[in-house]
Amino acid sequence: MQLTINNKIYDVDIEPDTPLLWVLRDEIGLKGTKYGCGIAQCGACTVHVDGEAQRSCQLEVGDLEGSAITTIEGVGTPEALSAVQQAWITHQVAQCGYCQSGQIMQATALLMENNAPTDEDIDDSMSGNLCRCGTYPRIRAAIHDAATKLQEG
Amino acid sequence: MGRAKTIARRTFLIGSVAIAGGVAFGVYKVKTPHDNPLADTLEPGQATFNPFVKITSDSITLITPHADIGQGVVHMQAALIAEELDLEFGQFETSFGSPDAAYFNTALGAEAVPFASFDEGFAARTMRTVATSAFKLLGVMGTGGSSSVPDQYEKLRRAGAIARETLKLAASKEADIPVSQLSTKNGAVVFPDGSLRTYQDLAASAAKLTPVSDVTLRDPSTWRLIGKPMKRDDILGKSTGTQTYTIDLEIEGMVHAAIRINPRRAEVLEYDASEAEAMPGVSRVLPVTNGLAVIANSTWRAINAANQINFDWAEAPYPAEMDAHWAEVAASFMEDRLDQEWRSDGDPDAAMESTEVLTAEYRAPYVAHQPLEPLAAIVRVDNEGAEVWAGHQLPRFVQQKVAAIAGCEPDQVTFHNQYSGGSFGHRLEFDNITLTTEIATQMPGVPVKLTFSREEDFAQDYPRQIGMSRSSGSVKDGKVDSWSLDIATVSAARSQSARLGLPAAGPDTQIAAGAWSMPYAIPHLRVRAYAVPELAPTSSWRSVGASTAGFFAEGYLDELIHFAGADPMEERLRLCTNPIHRQVLETIAEMSNWGSDLSENQGRGVAMVESFGVPTAEVVEVTNTEDGIKIDRVYIVADVGRVIDPVNFENLMQGGVIWGLGHAINSEITYSDGIAEQTNYDAAEGMRLYQTPEIIVKGLENAEKIRGIGEPPVPPAAPALANAIFAATGQRLREMPFNKHIDFV
Numbered sequence: 001m002q003l004t005i006n007n008k009i010y011d012v013d014i015e016p017d018t019p020l021l022w023v024l025r026d027e028i029g030l031k032g033t034k035y036g037c038g039i040a041q042c043g044a045c046t047v048h049v050d051g052e053a054q055r056s057c058q059l060e061v062g063d064l065e066g067s068a069i070t071t072i073e074g075v076g077t078p079e080a081l082s083a084v085q086q087a088w089i090t091h092q093v094a095q096c097g098y099c100q101s102g103q104i105m106q107a108t109a110l111l112m113e114n115n116a117p118t119d120e121d122i123d124d125s126m127s128g129n130l131c132r133c134g135t136y137p138r139i140r141a142a143i144h145d146a147a148t149k150l151q152e153g
Numbered sequence: 154m155g156r157a158k159t160i161a162r163r164t165f166l167i168g169s170v171a172i173a174g175g176v177a178f179g180v181y182k183v184k185t186p187h188d189n190p191l192a193d194t195l196e197p198g199q200a201t202f203n204p205f206v207k208i209t210s211d212s213i214t215l216i217t218p219h220a221d222i223g224q225g226v227v228h229m230q231a232a233l234i235a236e237e238l239d240l241e242f243g244q245f246e247t248s249f250g251s252p253d254a255a256y257f258n259t260a261l262g263a264e265a266v267p268f269a270s271f272d273e274g275f276a277a278r279t280m281r282t283v284a285t286s287a288f289k290l291l292g293v294m295g296t297g298g299s300s301s302v303p304d305q306y307e308k309l310r311r312a313g314a315i316a317r318e319t320l321k322l323a324a325s326k327e328a329d330i331p332v333s334q335l336s337t338k339n340g341a342v343v344f345p346d347g348s349l350r351t352y353q354d355l356a357a358s359a360a361k362l363t364p365v366s367d368v369t370l371r372d373p374s375t376w377r378l379i380g381k382p383m384k385r386d387d388i389l390g391k392s393t394g395t396q397t398y399t400i401d402l403e404i405e406g407m408v409h410a411a412i413r414i415n416p417r418r419a420e421v422l423e424y425d426a427s428e429a430e431a432m433p434g435v436s437r438v439l440p441v442t443n444g445l446a447v448i449a450n451s452t453w454r455a456i457n458a459a460n461q462i463n464f465d466w467a468e469a470p471y472p473a474e475m476d477a478h479w480a481e482v483a484a485s486f487m488e489d490r491l492d493q494e495w496r497s498d499g500d501p502d503a504a505m506e507s508t509e510v511l512t513a514e515y516r517a518p519y520v521a522h523q524p525l526e527p528l529a530a531i532v533r534v535d536n537e538g539a540e541v542w543a544g545h546q547l548p549r550f551v552q553q554k555v556a557a558i559a560g561c562e563p564d565q566v567t568f569h570n571q572y573s574g575g576s577f578g579h580r581l582e583f584d585n586i587t588l589t590t591e592i593a594t595q596m597p598g599v600p601v602k603l604t605f606s607r608e609e610d611f612a613q614d615y616p617r618q619i620g621m622s623r624s625s626g627s628v629k630d631g632k633v634d635s636w637s638l639d640i641a642t643v644s645a646a647r648s649q650s651a652r653l654g655l656p657a658a659g660p661d662t663q664i665a666a667g668a669w670s671m672p673y674a675i676p677h678l679r680v681r682a683y684a685v686p687e688l689a690p691t692s693s694w695r696s697v698g699a700s701t702a703g704f705f706a707e708g709y710l711d712e713l714i715h716f717a718g719a720d721p722m723e724e725r726l727r728l729c730t731n732p733i734h735r736q737v738l739e740t741i742a743e744m745s746n747w748g749s750d751l752s753e754n755q756g757r758g759v760a761m762v763e764s765f766g767v768p769t770a771e772v773v774e775v776t777n778t779e780d781g782i783k784i785d786r787v788y789i790v791a792d793v794g795r796v797i798d799p800v801n802f803e804n805l806m807q808g809g810v811i812w813g814l815g816h817a818i819n820s821e822i823t824y825s826d827g828i829a830e831q832t833n834y835d836a837a838e839g840m841r842l843y844q845t846p847e848i849i850v851k852g853l854e855n856a857e858k859i860r861g862i863g864e865p866p867v868p869p870a871a872p873a874l875a876n877a878i879f880a881a882t883g884q885r886l887r888e889m890p891f892n893k894h895i896d897f898v
Contacts, residue, residue, distance in 0.1 A: 015433060022453035026409070031401040032394020034574075035452075036525045037607045041834040044525055072394030081393070088392040092384070092800050095808055096223025097391025098398060098525045098574025123843035130834060132525045132575045133223050134811030136845040138804060 001065050005030070006074030016062025021045045023061050024071060032072035032101045036130070043129030046102040046109075047071050053109035072101040075108055084108045087146035095133035103129050107143050115150050117143060190253035191216070198357035202319050202364040204255040205234060205312040208356040213240065213340070216250035219305065220296040220546045221387070222524070222576035224863045225801045228386045230305050232378045232797070237313030237371060239337040242386055249570035252548035256294045260303035269670040270766035270858075296546040297581060297693065299765040299861030302797060306859050307370075314368040323359035324350050373795075382800045387572065399543050399571045400529040404600040407531065408436070410592050411455035412603060413462055414444035414584075416612040417469035417827035418690065421445070424465065429458040438462070441591045446603070448592070456606050469827030471688045478688050478824065479516075482621050485641040485685040492644075492684040493660035495669030499677030504635035505627045511716045512625045513709050516888040517642075517701040518821035519616035521829075521837055522694060526574020528585035528605040528613075532593040538565025539590065540600075544573030546581050550653060554583050558590040577812070578693040581649065582615055608832045615649075616822045616829075617694035618642040620664075620685070622705030628717035633724060635677035636713060640665045640702050644684050645691040652690075663698030667762045667868050668706035672735075673728040689824060695812055696764055696867035703762035703868030704817070704875070704889065711758065711876040712885060721759050721876060722747045729761075733856050734768040737761065737790050744851060745772035745788040754778070755785070756881025760872035766858065767791050767865035771810065773846075773877040781896030782878055784814065784846040787870075792853040793860040799852070806850045806866045813870025815840025819892045844897065 003010045003023070010028055019038075024030045024047070033056055036044030040055040047056045048070040076082035081089070084107050094100050103126070110117055110125040117125070122143055131139070191201035199209040207214045217230035231247050234240070250256065268277035317337050324342040325332045327350075334345045341349040373380070390396030415421055426438045429447055434454035439446045445462060449455035472478055530543035538561040545551050548570055552563040559566070573580055589603040605613070620642025627635045644661040664682035694700060714724040722742050729735045738761055741747075751757060754777045761770035769791040776783045787810050796802045820837040823830050831837045852862075875886040878895065886894055 018453055022451060025401075026451040026453065029403075031397065034525070035400065035527065035604075037834050039607075039833055039835065041838070042525060076393060078389050078393050078395060085392045089384070089388050092388055092804060094385070094388055094391035095225065095804060096524065096526070096573060096575040097387065097396050098223075100391055101394040104392065104394075127841045127843040130525065130838065130841065132523065132577070132812075132839065134808030134815075134840065134845075135804065136811060136840070136842045137807050137848055139842065140845075 001061065003061065003064060003069060004067065005069045006071060012061065014061065017060045019057050020047065020059040020061050020064060020069070021056040024056060030071050030073055034098055034101055036099070041130070042099070042102075043106060044099050044102040046105040046129065048105060048109055051109070051112060053106050072105060075104065082108065083149050084111065084142070084146045087142040087149065090145060091138045091142040093135050093138040093142050095135055099129060099131045103131065103139055107139070107146070110143070111147055111150060116147055187253065187255035187257070190251055190255055195360070198360060200356045200360035202316040203312045204250070204253065205309060206238065206316040208316070208352050208359070210353050210356055213245040213352060215245050215247050217247045218250050218256040218294060219301040220249070220544060220570055220573065220580070222296070222544065222546065222573040222580060224301070224805060225385050225387070225798075226296070226301045228383065229302065229797055229801070230309055231386060232383060233305055233309035234313040236376055236378045237310045238317050240340050242384070244340045247386065252294060252552055252568050254294070254549070258293055258295050258300055258304045259308065260300040261293065261295055261298055270763065294547070294549050297578075299767070299864045302861040303859055310370050311368065314370055315364050315366065318365040318368050319362055320352055320355050320359050322362055322365055323355045327355070327358055379797055380795070381798070383798045385801065396572060398526050398574050399531070400526055400574070400604055402531055402542055402571070402602070404531055404533070404542070404602070407600040407602050408448050408596070409450065409452045409455045410446050410448050410589070410601050410603040411452070411459040411606065412441060412444055412446045412588055412609060413459045413464065414441070414609065414613055415464070415466040416829065417466050419443065419467035419469055422465040422467050425463045429461045432458040432461065439592055439595050441588050446588070446592045448596070448601070452604050456604070471827070472824070473827040474825060475823045478619060481688060482619060482641055482685050485683045486623060486639050487683070490641070490683045490685070492664055492682045494679065494681045495665050496678055496680040498675065498679070499635070501635040501637045501677040501679045504677040505625060505637075508627045508629070510625050510627050511713060512623070513712055513887060515622045515624075515705045515708055517620050517704060518823070518889060519619045519689065519691065520694060520816050520820050521611060521614045521616050521822050521831065522577045522579035523610065523614065523834070523837065524573065524575025524577055524579050527607055527610045528579070529603060530585045530589040531600055531602045532586070532589040533598065533600040534559045534590065534593040535598045538562070538567070539593070540567045540569070541586060542569045542571060543586055544571040544576070544580055545586065546576065551583070551586055554587050555590045558587060559594055577695040578697070579614065581693055583652070584613055607834070611832050612829055614822070614829070615690050615692035618645040618691045618698070618701060619688065620701045622702075622709070624705070624709040626709070626713045628713065631718050633675055633710070633713050633717055633719075633728060636675055636710075637679045638668060638706060638709065639681045639683065640668060640705055641683035641685050642698070642701055643686070643688055643691055645693055645697065647684070648687055648690045649692050665702050666697060667699030667703035667764045670763055671706060672731040672763065672768070673725070674730045675728060696864040699762055699764035699868040700813070703760070703764065704871040707760035707762060707869065707872035708875050708887065711760075711872070711879065720748070725759065725761065733792055734761065734763065736855055737768045737770045737792050737853060740851060740853060741770040741772055741788055741790040744790065744849065747772065754881060756877045756879065758873045758876025758878070758880055760869040760876060762868035762872070764865045764868050765860060767793055767860045767862065769865040769869055771869040771873040773870075773873040775874070775877045775881050777881040778898055781898045782881070783898045784844065784874065787814070787846050787848045789848065789866055790851045790853060791862060791865055792856045793862055794856040795854050795859045796852040802852050802862055803850045805862050806852070807848045809862070809864065809866025810848050810870050811840045811845060813867040814874055815844070817871035817874060817889050817891055818897055819890050821890050
């Protein structure tokens with residue numbers, strides 16, 4: 001089957017019920033998307049499918065042919081950071097960093113839909129993403145900061 | 154010296170590691186420094202000045218041996234060296250280095266002794282010296298107990314200064330200009346005419362010199378890095394998905410493994426793996442201790458197949474149901490199980506004889522660690538030894554564990570430590586590494602990567618100690634007068650020591666940690682620790698003993714103050730005589746505007762617990778809404794002697810508060826049929842973003858000794874929240890998790 005990931009087409013020969021998460025990590029080698037729980041409780045595996053934040057551990061690749069998939073590697077790179085990633089660095093959000101790919105993907109999806117989220121909007125959008133280190137106050141601040149920057153264009 | 158000698162010959166427990174007292178080994182050996190492990194790795198023309206700095210003609214490597222489990226210690230360690238060596242971030246690489254005795258932890262030993270952190274008496278000082286010598290002699294290399302900063306603060310600055318002065322000496326000899334006319338800046342020696350010679354260019358000539366040992370550390374007023382906000386070296390990778398963890402590593406020729414282990418921690422009676430063996434991508438099913446491993450060509454196929462094996466598990470070696478665990482804890486307040494009477498001021502029994510006595514019982518459950526990166530490891534075993542890739546806090550024990558299984562010597566085990574996706578104490582345990590080694594030993598030459606499913610990680614976790622306290626106390630003239638605090642928990646330290654193969658005699662310093670050393674001058678105060686015999690195996694959980702004993706102590710103290718009719722803050726201040734602790738309390742009272750009006754459905758609670766030498770106070774403000782308790786705001790103050798990086802400090806303080814609050818609210822591990830009932834985050838979620846309060850942080854620098862901040866914010870969180878909820882609702886919470894008794898929004 002063919003998957004479109006970060007605007008590139010990948011030919012994948014795999015059982016169609018394999019979760020996207022494991023295809024990204026083990027077959028394609030995009031390791032930025034993380035395994036945390038496997039049951040959509042932690043958000044570490046969050047990617048975008050056609051612009052919407054989804055838990056890749058719950059998506060069967062057989063259902064994704066023709067969809068545009070974006071991973072953390074597709075939103076920005078160390079050389080060309082997205083506004084959200086820049087805000088994450090400015091606010092020194094990460095501790096262990098393991099959840100942050102998923103947090104950034106969820107926050108990016110939120111800001112694509114709503115470029116001026118309130119604290120309540122952030123609560124609603126981000127509460128499915130666990131951070132065991134407890135970086136939530138900085139995540140909140142970074143989202144507000146990124147929103148401001150995006151509004152300024 | 155008589156008393157110090159007697160104590161030193163005992164064996165005592167250090168959080169997670171038991172150590173024999175050191176004097177028997179003799180002063181000479183203790184003073185002998187360990188060989189520099191970097192010397193073995195050098196080619197001609199490369200220089201190493203100590204175990205922490207290595208310079209070649211094209212690179213500079215700083216060795217940062219403490220494990221980075223999210224707390225940012227790679228950056229911290231590098232900054233300490235770079236400060237004295239005049240390096241900028243970007244000019245060097247960092248490496249965890251190879252496990253070596255030279256990296257022994259100088260701070261764990263000092264914390265191991267049963268004296269209060271503020272006790273500078275003869276016995277306390279002597280014991281700290283003896284314990285530190287023991288750690289040095291044994292080369293105990295460990296990350297834990299918030300010890301990385303105290304361990305490295307002097308040592309790494311000195312390492313940087315030695316390298317700097319040796320490079321200056323090399324430049325002086327090359328150019329025939331006196332050292333006194335040379336300076337260093339930006340990775341280079343600066344000559345009087347302003348010309349530069351980089352450290353890399355000087356490596357070959359510096360390598361021929363004996364390193365300069367007589368160095369003076371710079372005055373803090375001249376620091377460029379320490380004490381100022383820093384951009385963490387790992388922040389770019391962790392904001393772009395490019396930081397790799399063990400679970401992301403690929404080694405050529407690697408196979409993937411998944412395991413199923415008896416969740417009752419006993420043997421396998423029978424199994425049927427025929428379905429798993431026939432699944433796509435599965436190559437083998439192999440036996441491991443108490444379970445089976447599936448080898449496949451991808452993580453998913455391995456995990457998926459492992460889940461299709463049917464097992465008949467043997468019974469657990471501990472009680473199958475929770476009632477029996479609690480009954481054992483409750484039965485442990487007896488003379489036979491008295492581990493240590495830690496404090497005995499005045500005569501509480503006499504003081505309580507003819508007055509009204511307030512009694513209360515507190516409970517703290519088992520709680521899982523569950524860092525977000527699941528346990529994983531890669532191991533390759535062959536005739537030459539073994540190679541291991543994993544994130545771990547005790548590298549030299551990793552070598553021992555692997556060697557014992559692979560049938561080689563510890564020095565034949567090459568260990569590549571990795572950045573870890575959290576730990577909270579989980580990466581002091583070895584199951585991921587020992588199980589992978591068991592598999593790899595059955596497949597010589599093949600690198601085996603084992604990834605735990607989250608369900609296996611929960612089932613095989615070693616949770617925090619279960620425990621209870623029983624307090625009785627009395628008041629006099631509106632003041633706290635007497636208090637007898639008895640604490641009974643299982644000994645996580647003994648449970649860990651047994652798995653490490655270490656002796657565990659002497660009292661467990663953690664059972665009453667954070668309680669017995671309280672800086673309150675209560676006229677009659679007794680604190681006794683009782684050791685509950687091992688039930689389910691347990692381990693160090695972020696802040697260890699203080700996470701339970703701190704709750705027991707500060708929860709009940711609040712009750713006793715209320716019983717006296719006094720104000721929670723004013724009475725604590727009145728009782729607090731130690732000046733460092735007192736300043737922490739005064740600061741939090743001022744910051745939180747203690748005493749100012751709140752609305753009727755709001756409440757405010759305070760708690761102060763000292764752990765790992767750091768007095769830490771928190772004030773929590775809550776609102777009792779129609780749907781449950783909402784945590785509005787938390788203030789936190791801690792005195793660490795000196796703050797290395799105010800940004801990372803704030804992040805760790807906030808994270809510690811969130812860890813403490815979240816687990817106090819909603820997390821426990823319970824056993825039914827001998828199996829942990831919680832199998833994933835849906836049943837033990839900790840705090841989520843919508844529940845997270847505003848957290849206002851302040852670090853004080855009055856204490857004489859520098860301390861770490863990874864753990865001290867945790868213990869006061871639970872009691873401060875319980876005390877705030879009482880203030881808002883009149884309901885006392887004496888058992889965690891609190892959501893068994895009250896709703897939260």
